[in-house]
Amino acid sequence: MSQPYLAEGLPQPVPAPDGLDAPFWAGLAEEKILIQHCHSCQGWQWGPEWICHHCRSDNLGFEEVSGEGRIYSYERVWHPVHPALKDQGPYLIVLVSLPQAGDVRLVGNLLGDPEQTVEIGAPVRAVFEHHPQADPPFTLLQWQLTA
Amino acid sequence: MKTLRGSVAVAGVGETAYYKRGDAPDAEAKLALTAILAACEDAGISPRDVDGFASFSNDRNDPSRLSAALGCRELRFSSMQWGGGGGGGSAAVANAAAAIAGGLAECVVVFRALAQGQFGRFGQGPRRNTIAGEFAHTIPYGLMSPAQMFAMKVVRFMHDHGVHQEALRAISLAAYHHAQNNPRAVMYGRPLDEATYDASRWIVEPFHLYDCCLENDGAAAMVLVSAERAAEFPHKPCYLLGAVAGSHHRAGAPVHNTPEYASSSFPTLAPRLYEMAGIGPQDVDVLQSYENFTGGVLMSIVEHGFCAPDACNEFFVKERFLAPGGDLPLNTSGGNLAECYMHGLGLVIEAVRQIRGDSSNPVPDAAVSMIISGPMVTPVSCCVFGSEATL
Numbered sequence: 001m002s003q004p005y006l007a008e009g010l011p012q013p014v015p016a017p018d019g020l021d022a023p024f025w026a027g028l029a030e031e032k033i034l035i036q037h038c039h040s041c042q043g044w045q046w047g048p049e050w051i052c053h054h055c056r057s058d059n060l061g062f063e064e065v066s067g068e069g070r071i072y073s074y075e076r077v078w079h080p081v082h083p084a085l086k087d088q089g090p091y092l093i094v095l096v097s098l099p100q101a102g103d104v105r106l107v108g109n110l111l112g113d114p115e116q117t118v119e120i121g122a123p124v125r126a127v128f129e130h131h132p133q134a135d136p137p138f139t140l141l142q143w144q145l146t147a
Numbered sequence: 148m149k150t151l152r153g154s155v156a157v158a159g160v161g162e163t164a165y166y167k168r169g170d171a172p173d174a175e176a177k178l179a180l181t182a183i184l185a186a187c188e189d190a191g192i193s194p195r196d197v198d199g200f201a202s203f204s205n206d207r208n209d210p211s212r213l214s215a216a217l218g219c220r221e222l223r224f225s226s227m228q229w230g231g232g233g234g235g236g237s238a239a240v241a242n243a244a245a246a247i248a249g250g251l252a253e254c255v256v257v258f259r260a261l262a263q264g265q266f267g268r269f270g271q272g273p274r275r276n277t278i279a280g281e282f283a284h285t286i287p288y289g290l291m292s293p294a295q296m297f298a299m300k301v302v303r304f305m306h307d308h309g310v311h312q313e314a315l316r317a318i319s320l321a322a323y324h325h326a327q328n329n330p331r332a333v334m335y336g337r338p339l340d341e342a343t344y345d346a347s348r349w350i351v352e353p354f355h356l357y358d359c360c361l362e363n364d365g366a367a368a369m370v371l372v373s374a375e376r377a378a379e380f381p382h383k384p385c386y387l388l389g390a391v392a393g394s395h396h397r398a399g400a401p402v403h404n405t406p407e408y409a410s411s412s413f414p415t416l417a418p419r420l421y422e423m424a425g426i427g428p429q430d431v432d433v434l435q436s437y438e439n440f441t442g443g444v445l446m447s448i449v450e451h452g453f454c455a456p457d458a459c460n461e462f463f464v465k466e467r468f469l470a471p472g473g474d475l476p477l478n479t480s481g482g483n484l485a486e487c488y489m490h491g492l493g494l495v496i497e498a499v500r501q502i503r504g505d506s507s508n509p510v511p512d513a514a515v516s517m518i519i520s521g522p523m524v525t526p527v528s529c530c531v532f533g534s535e536a537t538l
Contacts, residue, residue, distance in 0.1 A: 073408070077295060078349040
């Protein structure tokens with residue numbers, strides 16, 4: 001996609017210094033969604049943690065999942081709390097659950113008309129929003145309604 | 148079962164004048180001292196006799212410095228409840244009470260000082276170029292203020308239970324109504340009606356401007372002592388009947404992954420509070436329920452058993468929440484929406500004043516007075532005060 005959903009100038013994501021979520025950000029750059037998965041009990045968790053909260057194993061990895069999700073909840077923001085969004089107008093944040101990954105949830109924006117009616121439960125698919133000019137470059141994971 | 152019930156009493160309460168953020172004439176540390184001195188004066192005790200301090204939400208005023216400044220005889224207890232937000236308000240009371248009941252200290256001040264004008268507003272996003280860790284998964288999507296962190300919980304709850312906007316409005320109107328009788332209130336002399344609420348701008352749906360707490364400067368404090376000493380002090384005795392803190396064990400699951408998402412975080416706490424206090428929701432005469440946002444109050448009231456989740460539209464009407472005559476007088480000082488956002492400690496003080504009978508909106512013969520602190524964060528907390536008759 002060419003145009004980012006939100007105006008430039010918000011804090012840009014970088015991998016955590018402890019490396020915990022680094023595979024996720026590296027995956028987005030390659031248009032892959034990598035979610036933390038337990039090799040011991042096959043459980044999923046998000047965001048990443050040091051041990052599996054299901055079975056306490058540290059035998060964890062990141063597994064690629066498809067970009068099909070469902071809207072678990074959403075909000076329409078009107079009041080800007082950051083100068084970069086001063087002229088943004090309303091925008092939509094969605095909490096998307098991934099059925100193929102134990103219904104873990106991810107935060108993103110819902111692309112399209114910011115004043116559209118949003119339905120909880122609606123199917124959405126992933127859109128990779130690349131910011132190659134940023135220093136360092138990063139990719140955001142956005143969502144749009146499945147046609 | 149071990150219990151705090153009836154073991155601790157409130158000797159005195161106090162606060163500074165409350166200011167719009169940035170308007171306080173004093174530094175935050177002086178505000179803290181001023182509120183503590185006011186609480187000691189209200190109790191009729193010398194600050195020398197204070198031997199412990201309890202606070203929450205990373206208050207910047209270290210008890211060692213407070214003790215040195217106040218000339219306390221000895222510092223025996225200094226406690227900080229983990230967790231941000233107002234979820235520690237009743238927990239600080241619980242920690243102070245536990246210290247007294249366990250013999251660690253005899254006279255503990257619970258306090259909170261907050262000058263958002265001096266240390267940065269809660270309602271604004273971070274000013275930095277990069278973000279790492281959990282917030283890297285939210286802030287770049289424009290999710291960064293407290294209102295934005297909590298709105299999706301409320302949207303989901305309202306969706307699941309068919310709750311209308313008018314239910315949130317009733318909470319806001321009740322708070323502003325009560326503030327009109329409270330000269331301490333920042334919104335004293337600034338009443339709110341339905342039309343003004345409806346016409347007010349959205350902050351983030353479903354929160355209008357008037358669904359959101361204020362941003363203030365000030366400080367509040369209360370003095371706790373052993374219940375045996377309750378009769379030594381000038382005011383009508385007010386006893387702690389119960390106080391609990393905590394949350395679902397996965398409430399802190401990262402990036403909005405808590406299993407109980409559409410929740411104020413109280414399902415595990417409310418039964419424990421009622422068991423300790425020996426009461427049920429039907430016994431509560433007056434309720435102070437922390438408003439970061441009205442949606443948190445709504446879910447708190449449901450999760451404490453005052454209202455079934457699918458009955459909110461009938462239950463949440465303004466008249467029910469008004470002192471003196473409503474079924475469940477709510478936030479009778481004006482609360483965080485209209486009195487002052489002192490991180491909810493003002494609500495705890497108001498609950499004490501209801502037992503003493505010196506609230507600006509007194510509920511006649513209030514004997515059981517409850518506080519719910521900091522919905523939707525983790526850990527949260529809640530407590531109940533009672534008159535001598537409830538012991």
